[in-house]
Amino acid sequence: MTTPSATPQVIYVTQPHLPPLEDFIPYLQQIWANKILTNGGPFHQQLEKELCDYLGVKHISLFANGTLALVTALQALRITGEVITTPYSFVATAHALLWNGIKPVFVDIDPDTFNLDPTKIEAAITPHTTAILPVHCYGHPCDVAAIQRIADIYNLKVIYDAAHAFGVQDAGGSILRHGDLSVLSFHATKVFNTFEGGAIVSPDAKTKQRIDHLKNFGFVDEVTVVAPGINGKMSEINAAFGLLQLKHIDAAIDARRRIDARYREALQHVPGIRCLPDAGEKVGNYAYFPILVEPDYPLSRDALYERLKEHGIYARRYFYPLISDFPMYRGLPSAARSNLPVAAAMADKVLCLPIYPALQPSDQQRVIDLVRGA
Numbered sequence: 001m002t003t004p005s006a007t008p009q010v011i012y013v014t015q016p017h018l019p020p021l022e023d024f025i026p027y028l029q030q031i032w033a034n035k036i037l038t039n040g041g042p043f044h045q046q047l048e049k050e051l052c053d054y055l056g057v058k059h060i061s062l063f064a065n066g067t068l069a070l071v072t073a074l075q076a077l078r079i080t081g082e083v084i085t086t087p088y089s090f091v092a093t094a095h096a097l098l099w100n101g102i103k104p105v106f107v108d109i110d111p112d113t114f115n116l117d118p119t120k121i122e123a124a125i126t127p128h129t130t131a132i133l134p135v136h137c138y139g140h141p142c143d144v145a146a147i148q149r150i151a152d153i154y155n156l157k158v159i160y161d162a163a164h165a166f167g168v169q170d171a172g173g174s175i176l177r178h179g180d181l182s183v184l185s186f187h188a189t190k191v192f193n194t195f196e197g198g199a200i201v202s203p204d205a206k207t208k209q210r211i212d213h214l215k216n217f218g219f220v221d222e223v224t225v226v227a228p229g230i231n232g233k234m235s236e237i238n239a240a241f242g243l244l245q246l247k248h249i250d251a252a253i254d255a256r257r258r259i260d261a262r263y264r265e266a267l268q269h270v271p272g273i274r275c276l277p278d279a280g281e282k283v284g285n286y287a288y289f290p291i292l293v294e295p296d297y298p299l300s301r302d303a304l305y306e307r308l309k310e311h312g313i314y315a316r317r318y319f320y321p322l323i324s325d326f327p328m329y330r331g332l333p334s335a336a337r338s339n340l341p342v343a344a345a346m347a348d349k350v351l352c353l354p355i356y357p358a359l360q361p362s363d364q365q366r367v368i369d370l371v372r373g374a
């Protein structure tokens with residue numbers, strides 16, 4: 001028989017941040033007392049307001065999850081035809097296009113930021129192109145100025161998938177102020193979570209109002225429906241949890257920053273391991289810690305992934321496979337590997353190491369020792 005201590009504790013790539021359970025009870029008591037469970041109740045309204053303040057944005061609409069928010073953002077701006085997007089993301093980015101009957105057009109990424117390469121966008125524009133859907137991958141800001149220049153010339157909308165970018169800022173303020181809309185995810189694995197949840201950041205009250213109608217079946221009032229909207233509403237329980245989370249978010253991001261710094265220091269001289277540049281002047285959220293496993297590392301990326309797994313450490317190959325390699329996308333002309341050489345190379349090299357506020361220094365050291373000692 002093995003003693004429990006003989007088996008090292010399993011470490012996942014992330015672990016949701018959970019405040020003390022007793023702190024959540026008063027919120028539940030309030031919901032039980034007022035019996036408002038959904039449809040823009042008091043916690044929902046309060047969370048929209050507090051998120052606007054925290055993020056430094058003017059208008060936000062809460063959603064049941066980020067995917068419904070993406071689907072609705074496209075519907076809100078009446079996007080049709082073709083949309084330029086990145087293959088290097090979570091599959092929901094492109095799925096939101098298919099759910100709207102839009103054809104995704106994949107454009108390659110920049111090798112330093114993992115974001116859509118603006119110099120390759122123009123060549124992908126056709127008379128059917130109506131919008132660009134970039135992702136702030138790992139929370140690193142896209143080249144928003146270059147993307148907006150192209151959008152202005154060709155009269156295209158820009159919707160940012162900002163699922164990784166909660167709290168990220170550039171020199172001028174929140175990264176979420178760029179483009180026509182930005183979409184957040186509050187899934188359990190994200191920096192800020194409401195168990196499941198998401199949001200759209202709008203530039204003006206009129207756009208927010210349209211989005212709020214669309215997430216409630218298209219209802220404008222009791223007897224008027226203006227569009228085939230969906231049910232995308234966030235519940236009061238999720239909103240209440242978000243309010244509690246928000247009290248801890250700065251400490252949680254600080255803890256992530258320390259873990260990020262420790263990895264950088266410990267891995268900087270390991271031959272064949274490359275870290276992404278840190279946030280630099282910008283305010284990052286340390287949502288992920290991707291490393292690139294280069295050919296001069298003694299193991300392949302997949303062998304390192306397996307080796308960590310044998311030791312109970314579940315790193316993740318985000319984003320492998322590329323979205324463009326999934327069956328519903330690979331037939332598209334833009335999905336060809338020859339069109340996406342950088343994304344294809346990155347997908348074969350990347351490994352995201354565990355990073356989350358409760359990751360203990362001794363556990364992080366186990367990860368570091370295994371990466372160093374291969």
Ligand SMILES: *Cc1c(COP(=O)(O)O)cnc(C)c1O
Pocket residue numbers: 065066067068089090092093135161163164185186187196197198
């Ligand atoms: C998590 C994520 C989504 C989907 O968000 P859900 O809240 O899980 O629906 C979309 N895009 C990206 C880039 C994501 O990481």
